[in-house]
Amino acid sequence: MFSYGSADVYRVEHADDCPCTCLGQFDCPVHRYLVSEGELTVVFHAETFEQLQEVTAALRDRFPSMDVQQLLQPPLSGTPEDRRFVNCGKLTDRQQEVLRTAYREGYFERPRAANATELAEQLGISQSTFAEHLTAAQRKLFGDVFDDC
Structure with a gap:
């Protein structure tokens, strides 16, 4: 075991x-694996879609209860250390709705094309509730982005 930044790394x-x-x-590198409540989650990288199909078939043969939860295509630019997977599944339905609306309406543009008051009214919620949902969603997504930085 050794420390790597803010994480401990184990050889197993x-x-x-x-x-x-x-x-x-x-030859598919494992990005990470997590064991929680008796379930094993494995995140790995396949070089091609064909390789992904082969790997999935082999895993299903060996582990019939296996379930594919999500397929992601990472960004293709930057160094491997720069690439991050962002799990939108962490967001509640309402957080996703608020974040999508804010993005679609130009809340994150400079200058802003929409403000919090307008977006809250459009969503039928108070401005403070809009801000709470937006902040919670950003915190969850930024956790994925900056977890290893």
């Missing part, structure tokens, strides 16, 4: 019945 040897071993056979 995997058994033959581990999804990471299967991914290694396809």
Whole structure:
């Protein structure tokens, strides 16, 4: 084990019945894995869509209860350290609605094309509720962006 910035990094040897071993056979690097409440979440990188299909088929053969939760295409520019996955699933439906509306209406442009009062009225909520939803959504998304920085 060693510390890498604000995170501790562990080296783990995997058994033959581990999804990471299967991914290694396809030369798919594992980005991260997380065990929580008896479930294993594995985030990995496939070089091509065809490789992704092969890996998924192999994982399903070995682990019939496997479920694909999300397919992401990372940004193709920047260094590997610059690339981040942002999990929009962390947002509540209302946070997504507020964030999408703010983005679509130009709230984040300079100069702003819409202000918080207008957007809150459009959404049928108070300005303070708009601000709370927007701040909560940004905090969750920025957590993914800056987690490893």
